[in-house]
Amino acid sequence: MNKINELIYSLNSIARSGWMIKGVDACKAETVSQHLFASSLIALEISSKLNNIDKYKAASIALIHDIGEAIIGDISKTANVDKSNSEKEAINSLNLNNEIKKLYNEYESGSTIEGVIAKISDLLSTYIISLKYEREGYKVNEIKDNVKEEIIRLSKRYKIDNIIIDFLKNIEQS
Numbered sequence: 001m002n003k004i005n006e007l008i009y010s011l012n013s014i015a016r017s018g019w020m021i022k023g024v025d026a027c028k029a030e031t032v033s034q035h036l037f038a039s040s041l042i043a044l045e046i047s048s049k050l051n052n053i054d055k056y057k058a059a060s061i062a063l064i065h066d067i068g069e070a071i072i073g074d075i076s077k078t079a080n081v082d083k084s085n086s087e088k089e090a091i092n093s094l095n096l097n098n099e100i101k102k103l104y105n106e107y108e109s110g111s112t113i114e115g116v117i118a119k120i121s122d123l124l125s126t127y128i129i130s131l132k133y134e135r136e137g138y139k140v141n142e143i144k145d146n147v148k149e150e151i152i153r154l155s156k157r158y159k160i161d162n163i164i165i166d167f168l169k170n171i172e173q174s
Contacts, residue, residue, distance in 0.1 A: 007094065010070035011036065017076040019133065022140045030129050032069050038128065039065065042167075043121035049163050053113055057103070061118035064100055065107045067091065084108060116158050123151045124164075128171055 015029035043062035047055035066074075068090035075083045091104050106115035130144035148168070155164035 003095070007067065007070045008033070011067065014069060014074055017074045018078075018143060019129075019138075019140070021076055021078065022133075022138060022143060024133055024138050024140070028136075032066050032074055035122075035125055035129075036063055036066055038125040039063070039118065039121045042124045042128075043117050046121060046124075046160075046163060046167060047114070047117050050113075050117075050160065053117065057112075058114040058117040058121070061103045061107045061114055062121045064103055065118055065122055067094070067096075067100075067104070070094070113158065116154065117160075120151060120154050120160075120164060123147050123154070124167065124171075127151060127168075131171065 011033040012031055014032045015026055016032060016035060019029040020026055040059045040063035044055055044059040047053045047058040066087075068087035069075075071090035071093060072083075072086045075081050075086065077083075088104075088108065091101055106112050107118050108115075110116050110119060127144060127147045130140045130147065133140045134144060151164060151168070152161065155161040
């Protein structure tokens with residue numbers, strides 16, 4: 001993929017596989033693009049409540065964290081594949097500027113607070129859509145529960161659990 005339009009077309013058309021494994025109809029399954037947008041919006045919201053963080057960088061990292069899936073597809077966590085390594089190779093194969101690749105590396109390594117916020121936002125995006133699918137009658141509670149545990153674990157590790165717990169309460173009450 002050498003052009004940004006091809007990347008966008010691909011990300012817009014790839015449904016996230018974990019939802020379909022749990023029975024969500026392909027036509028209702030969230031696409032990678034939808035997930036990236038939601039993750040970015042969440043990162044901007046969360047980082048706006050923190051001091052000493054570049055909220056636009058956090059949102060940018062969240063926006064690009066899964067673009068390697070344009071090449072490799074969305075690999076479910078249940079697959080026995082080193083997704084991290086596959087995505088790194090895919091990112092390096094894309095004709096992207098170095099800034100995007102650098103942002104991806106921050107996400108993957110968790111080396112900056114912005115990268116960590118992007119990761120938590122990725123998980124929160126998954127959690128939010130799991131609530132929607134659960135209300136629609138899909139059996140996604142395993143994904144929902146595992147993702148929530150990871151959200152809380154990461155937020156405690158980075159001492160931002162007060163903000164994340166408030167965020168979770170707000171979305172669970174709506």
